[in-house]
Amino acid sequence: MSTLGKRLLFAIIPTTAALGAWGWLSYQPAPSLASPAPAPTSRVSSESGLTIVTLDDATQNRSGIETDALVATKRQAEQTAYGSVLDLQPLIDLQARYRAAAAEVASARAALDVSAQEAERNRVLFHDHINISQKTMQAAQAAWSADQAKLQSAEANLEGVRASAQQQFGSQLASLVAGKNTALAGLLEGQDMMLRIVVPVDDSTLIPQQISFDGGARGRVAARLVSASPQSDPIAEGPTFLYRAPASLPVGSKVIAFLPTGQQQGSGVVIPRTAVLWFGGQPWAYVQQGKNRFVRRLVDDQSPHDGGYFVEGGFGAGDRVVTRGAQLLLSEEQRPPVTAAAACKDPECDD
The missing domain is CATH 1.10.287 (Helix Hairpins)
Structure with a gap:
């Protein structure tokens, strides 16, 4: 082959390769556009003015949510009184x-x-x-x-x-x-404590020989009458009496006492203490509706009773209240709503 032929051959080969590459690129399929992300499903909804939190079974199991059924009960009619733990x-x-x-x-x-x-x-x-x-x-x-x-x-x-x-x-x-009263010796030894209770009584009311009071984590604790108090209580006015109870509260603690009135027993349910959570300065409890729905109800007009709170309204026998995981439900309820734009992390979602 002549020198001229060789030069023409080397000039044609690069041109052919470039044309082939251009043709391959021109026939490549265009990249498909990303389909929009589906809108996230909210776990919180509102029905008839009530906020509903919906969690599927898997989420409930992961969160350790547990419920207990409320049982109907009766309670002696009582009157509330106030006082404090006396410093001995x-x-x-x-x-x-x-x-x-x-x-x-x-x-x-x-x-x-x-x-x-x-x-x-x-x-x-x-x-x-x-x-x-x-x-x-x-x-x-x-x-x-x-x-x-x-x-x-x-x-x-x-x-x-x-x-x-x-x-x-x-x-x-x-x-x-x-040292003449051995029956009360436990007071000075710290085994018992003395409550000074302001009893709201009138001329026809008998001073109860035994009352109960809210002992905190111990629930209701019984206390027995010792005598009338020669000194009034600084937190309230009225006839004041001394009651003896097992030592369970620090000196000076304010006490809510419950005095039996002898009236007809009231009917209601006892909400376990573990089911009650505080929000906005008020006590609440979550009630399970159906299988996956939970609604928060106000625990109104409650009084401590049997390790929980006795209520006569707002809850009924058979209602299942959340005894574990209520705080998680509250957090879910208070979480800001998630939108599709907020859920998408791709910068193209802003277009």
């Missing part, structure tokens, strides 16, 4: 003062016995003209008189401690100071 440290201090004063009385009485005998012996010796001076006799009588005054002072101090205890705590608790 002053009573303990008075007991220590009483014991010290009683020891002083015993010591003064013993000294008086000795001085009385000495004064009488010297008096007899002087009048029998025994070798004893009048001055010695008079000194013995003076010592006797001084010991009498010391005894009177010690007895007055002892009586003052007893009167102070009775004025502050009443006769029943004051008897503890003198």
Whole structure:
């Protein structure tokens, strides 16, 4: 092949390759446009003014949501009262003062016995003209008189401690100071506590011998009447009474007490304490409707009862309340609604 032929051949080969590549590109299918993402399904809806949270079985299992059925129950009609846990440290201090004063009385009485005998012996010796001076006799009588005054002072101090205890705590608790009431000894040992309850009574109402109060995590705790209180409670006005109960609350704690009224029993249900959650300063509970729907209801006019809250309205026997996972449902309910644009993370969703 001539030199000219070779040059023509090398010039044709690149041109043919370029044309082939252009043809292959021209026949490639155009990339398909991304289909729009489906709009996310919201778990929260509203029906008849109620907010419904819908969770499928898988989500409920992953979240550990559990429910319990409410059971109809009856409760003794009650009246609410208020009070506080009494500080018994002053009573303990008075007991220590009483014991010290009683020891002083015993010591003064013993000294008086000795001085009385000495004064009488010297008096007899002087009048029998025994070798004893009048001055010695008079000194013995003076010592006797001084010991009498010391005894009177010690007895007055002892009586003052007893009167102070009775004025502050009443006769029943004051008897503890003198160690004469073993039935209430558990109070000073910290096993029991004393409640000061303002009882809303009138002339026809009997003071209940036993009441109950909200003991927090322990639920309802019973308390028995000790006596009327000689001092009023600072949080409320009215007749005040002292009730003894097992130690369960710190000193100074405010107490909600429940007084039986003797009226007809009320009917309702007890919502477990684990089902109640607080939102917006109010107690709520979630009720399961159907298989996958949950609605939040207000726990209104409730009172502690049997480890939960007794209500006469808003809930019925057979309702299933969420006892575990209620906070998760509330979080789901309060979550901002998710839109299709918010759900799409592709920048092309903004076009």
